[in-house]
Amino acid sequence: MLEVEGLSAGYLGDDVVHDISFRVADSAAVTIIGSNGAGKTTLFRAMCGLLPKSAGRVTLDGEDISDLRAHSIARAGLAYVPSGRHLFPQMTVVENLSLGGFPGRPDPKTMAVVLDLFPRLGERKNQQAGTMSGGEQQMLAVGRALISEPKLLVLDEPTTGLAPKLAADAYAALTVLQSQGLTLLVAEQQVPLALSLADYGYVLENGRVQLDGTADDLERDPEVRRAYLGVS
Amino acid sequence: MTAVILDGIVLGLQFGLLGVGMTLVYGLGGVLNLAHGSMAVVGAIVVANAMAAGAPVLVAVGAGLLAVGALGLVLDSTLMRAVYRLHGESRVLLSLLLTLGVAFIIDGLLVWRYPIGSLGIHISGDPIEILGVRMRIGSLVASAISVVTGAALVAFFRLTTAGRAVRSVIQDEVGARLCGINPAAVRSLIFGLSGMLAALVAITKSMTAPITTTAGIDFTILALIVTVVGGLGSVAGAFLAGILLGIVNTVSSFYIGTYITSIMLLAAAALTILLRPSGLLGRRA
Numbered sequence: 001m002l003e004v005e006g007l008s009a010g011y012l013g014d015d016v017v018h019d020i021s022f023r024v025a026d027s028a029a030v031t032i033i034g035s036n037g038a039g040k041t042t043l044f045r046a047m048c049g050l051l052p053k054s055a056g057r058v059t060l061d062g063e064d065i066s067d068l069r070a071h072s073i074a075r076a077g078l079a080y081v082p083s084g085r086h087l088f089p090q091m092t093v094v095e096n097l098s099l100g101g102f103p104g105r106p107d108p109k110t111m112a113v114v115l116d117l118f119p120r121l122g123e124r125k126n127q128q129a130g131t132m133s134g135g136e137q138q139m140l141a142v143g144r145a146l147i148s149e150p151k152l153l154v155l156d157e158p159t160t161g162l163a164p165k166l167a168a169d170a171y172a173a174l175t176v177l178q179s180q181g182l183t184l185l186v187a188e189q190q191v192p193l194a195l196s197l198a199d200y201g202y203v204l205e206n207g208r209v210q211l212d213g214t215a216d217d218l219e220r221d222p223e224v225r226r227a228y229l230g231v232s
Numbered sequence: 233m234t235a236v237i238l239d240g241i242v243l244g245l246q247f248g249l250l251g252v253g254m255t256l257v258y259g260l261g262g263v264l265n266l267a268h269g270s271m272a273v274v275g276a277i278v279v280a281n282a283m284a285a286g287a288p289v290l291v292a293v294g295a296g297l298l299a300v301g302a303l304g305l306v307l308d309s310t311l312m313r314a315v316y317r318l319h320g321e322s323r324v325l326l327s328l329l330l331t332l333g334v335a336f337i338i339d340g341l342l343v344w345r346y347p348i349g350s351l352g353i354h355i356s357g358d359p360i361e362i363l364g365v366r367m368r369i370g371s372l373v374a375s376a377i378s379v380v381t382g383a384a385l386v387a388f389f390r391l392t393t394a395g396r397a398v399r400s401v402i403q404d405e406v407g408a409r410l411c412g413i414n415p416a417a418v419r420s421l422i423f424g425l426s427g428m429l430a431a432l433v434a435i436t437k438s439m440t441a442p443i444t445t446t447a448g449i450d451f452t453i454l455a456l457i458v459t460v461v462g463g464l465g466s467v468a469g470a471f472l473a474g475i476l477l478g479i480v481n482t483v484s485s486f487y488i489g490t491y492i493t494s495i496m497l498l499a500a501a502a503l504t505i506l507l508r509p510s511g512l513l514g515r516r517a
Contacts, residue, residue, distance in 0.1 A: 050406065070409040079410070086407030088400045098393070099400050102412045105393060148412065 001026045001152050001183045002078075007056030009046035015054055016042040017207040024152065029174075029184040031194040031215075033228060034204035040187035041083065043204070044156050048080040049073045061151050079150035083157040085141040089130025093121050096129050096140055100147030107149070114143045117173055135166040142173070153177070154185045159193065171197055191228035195219050203228075236486045237479060242371065244478020245378035248471035250433045250451060251458025252385065253426025259402040259465025260419050263315055263327040267307070268430050269451025270338035275300040275431025276438050277346060277445070279353065289353065293435055297428045304427035307334065308420045316416070335448060342445040353439045374436035381432060382471060389467055398422060402465050430455070457501045463514020472512055476500075 002024040010016035017039040024030045034040050045051040047058055049070035057066045065073050074080070079100075088096050097114065098106050115122040118139040124132065129140055138158060145153055158174070159167035171193050178184055178197065188194035195201060195215045203211040203224065211221065218224050254268050275296040282292035311334065315327045353370075360367055367375075389395040400408040401415045408415060430451065437443055458477060462469030477497055484496040504511060 048410070050409070069414070070406075071412050071414045074410055074412040082406070082410070084406075086404045086410060088403040088407060090403055091396070091399065095396055099396055099408075099411045099413070102393065102397060144411065 001028070001061055002185065003057075003059040004047060005057045005059075007043065007046060007053055007058065009042060009051055009053045009056075011042075011051075015207070017046070017204075020056070020204075020207075020209055022202050022209065022212070024183060024185050025200075027178075027181050027183055028200060029178045029186070029198045031198035031201040032185070032187045032204055033189070033191050033194055033201055033218075033224075034187075035189060035227075038204040039207035040204055041156055042207070044080065044082070044154060044187060048078060048154065074148070077148075077151035078154060079145035079148050079152070080154045081141045081145050081156065081158065083160045085137050087129040087137055087140055087144070090128055092126045092128060093132075093140060094125050096144050097121070097147050100144035102148075106147045110147055110149055114146050117146075117176065118143055134161045135163075135169070138162060138166075138170060139173075142170075146177075150182075152183045152185060156187045157189060158186065159188070159190055167193060191224070236482050240479035240482035241475055242375040242378065242478070243481055244475030245375070245382055245471070246433045246436060246474070247454060247458050247478050247481075248474025249378060249381060249385075249429050250455045251462060251474055252467055252470040253422075253429045254455040255459040255462060255465055255470045256398070256402075256422050256467065257419075257426050258459065260398070260415070260422055261312075261316060262320075262323050263312065264324060264331070264456075265423075265426070266328060266331040266452055267334040267338060267448075268331075268426070268455050269453070270335045270342075270448035271300050271303055271427040272430035272434035272451045273342060273443070273445060273448045274303060274338060275428075276434040276443060277342060279435050280438070283353065296435060297431055300427040300431040301424040304424035305420055308423035312419075312423065316419070335452065339446060339448050342448075346445050353435065368440070370439040374439045377432065377436050381429070385429075385467065386471075394421075454497070457497055459511075460501050461504045461511060463511025466511065466513040469511055469513030473504075476512075 004023070005021050007020045008015045008018050020043055022030070032040055032043070042051065046053045049068055049072070053066065057064065059065065060076055060078050063076060065076055065078070068076065088099070097111065100106065101110070120136055121139055121143055124136065129137065132140065142155070142158070155174075158170050162170060167190065174184060174186070174197055184197070186194060186197065195218060198215045200214055201212065201218045202209050203218070211218070211223065213221070219229070250272070254265060257263055257265050278299045279292045279296035282295050283289065287295070311330050315323055315330060318326055360369065360372060389399055397408065397413045398418055400411065400413060401418045405415050434443060434447070434451065458470055458473050461477060462471070462473030477500060480496055480500050481493050485493045508514075
């Protein structure tokens with residue numbers, strides 16, 4: 001579904017991520033794990049066209065999207081939910097969701113599926129997004145991304161600012177989506193959660209891929225256990 | 233008194249239409265367009281010329297609006313490109329300088345080509361009484377156009393996908409891009425629309441009283457005041473501010489004198505900045 005080859009990017013001419021390559025198979029769930037500042041967000045921003053790439057190629061479902069701008073990449077089927085969510089604070093839940101289907105009007109069936117996955121959004125249809133709690137905003141951000149019926153859903157730390165219970169709920173929702181065949185790519189610091197969802201993972205450190213493997217391999221890896229799972 | 237207030241509301245709707253374009257262009261791209269009023273006058277001139285050449289009113293008005301819309305699109309895709317490449321303060325500053333230059337060029341050309349030009353669109357008919365107030369047909373048509381356009385704008389921004397897309401870019405540009413919305417296209421569209429709305433105000437004004445080729449700067453200043461009082465980037469704010477300022481305008485010119493109205497309007501703007509720095513409905517402090 002997604003193939004990233006030799007991607008480098010950064011700010012003001014200084015690369016933050018270097019020569020990153022990874023792939024996400026159709027209907028797979030892949031995680032990128034790493035600590036704060038490892039370069040996860042920079043990698044995603046470059047991939048989604050929000051940040052210029054200094055090198056590398058990105059292919060989505062066979063289509064080269066390396067040189068497309070952010071809005072074209074979104075229309076090509078890559079839906080990105082940034083950790084800052086970037087909702088429209090003075091619009092209602094329904095207005096936010098409906099823009100997810102831009103330029104068309106959202107498909108009522110897809111809308112029903114999203115409201116079924118997140119009943120809270122249905123209860124708060126006419127509430128302004130900016131007045132909702134962090135957990136509800138996260139649901140809305142994921143919901144808005146789903147309305148476009150993306151080929152690939154990319155999430156940057158979906159649990160940011162959420163209490164442990166809500167973080168677990170968020171991952172439960174992602175698991176449901178994956179079981180329905182959606183392809184997922186998730187960056188996460190909360191490694192146990194990420195590995196519970198993903199089939200495959202890449203470990204990012206100082207802007208480079210240090211390690212990759214199946215979720216089971218990573219869970220057993222002594223380095224990963226020490227650095228990310230708090231096991232000595 | 234009713235007549236004065238009613239007059240004020242009608243004038244206020246025109247102020248709102250004048251300000252809404254400026255406030256949207258600012259909200260979308262951080263650009264203050266000081267050529268706003270001059271573009272409006274260009275529209276009125278095109279209408280006057282078309283009518284002098286024998287075109288029916290509606291055709292002439294259509295031509296005037298299209299001409300200004302096209303002028304807006306051309307400006308946005310040429311000069312403004314350089315502005316959008318900058319960020320923060322330097323963007324605002326360059327936009328002020330460039331659009332001021334455009335205003336000088338347009339005003340200069342107009343004064344050169346139409347030196348005596350005072351433009352009026354005459355609509356004949358006897359005055360009609362509304363709420364006990366006698367109103368001329370010209371004012372009625374002008375008011376009706378303002379009310380209908382204002383309502384259409386509100387419906388556009390609330391109910392249509394395109395209108396929501398415009399608001400989304402103002403509220404969170406990154407979020408809009410991630411939804412597949414191209415902010416550059418939205419900015420071009422609104423730059424053109426903003427010019428057309430300003431031109432519509434100049435045209436409707438010329439139905440009640442002739443306007444001169446040098447009226448551009450007055451329109452621009454009015455639009456700036458409406459934008460500041462209403463809150464930068466707020467459509468509803470522009471209309472609310474427009475109506476309040478329209479009433480201030482007519483009441484003060486009726487009871488004190490015309491010479492004092494611009495001072496009163498500027499005082500209202502200054503007061504708003506002191507009490508509510510982000511404007512009546514602005515969200516940024």
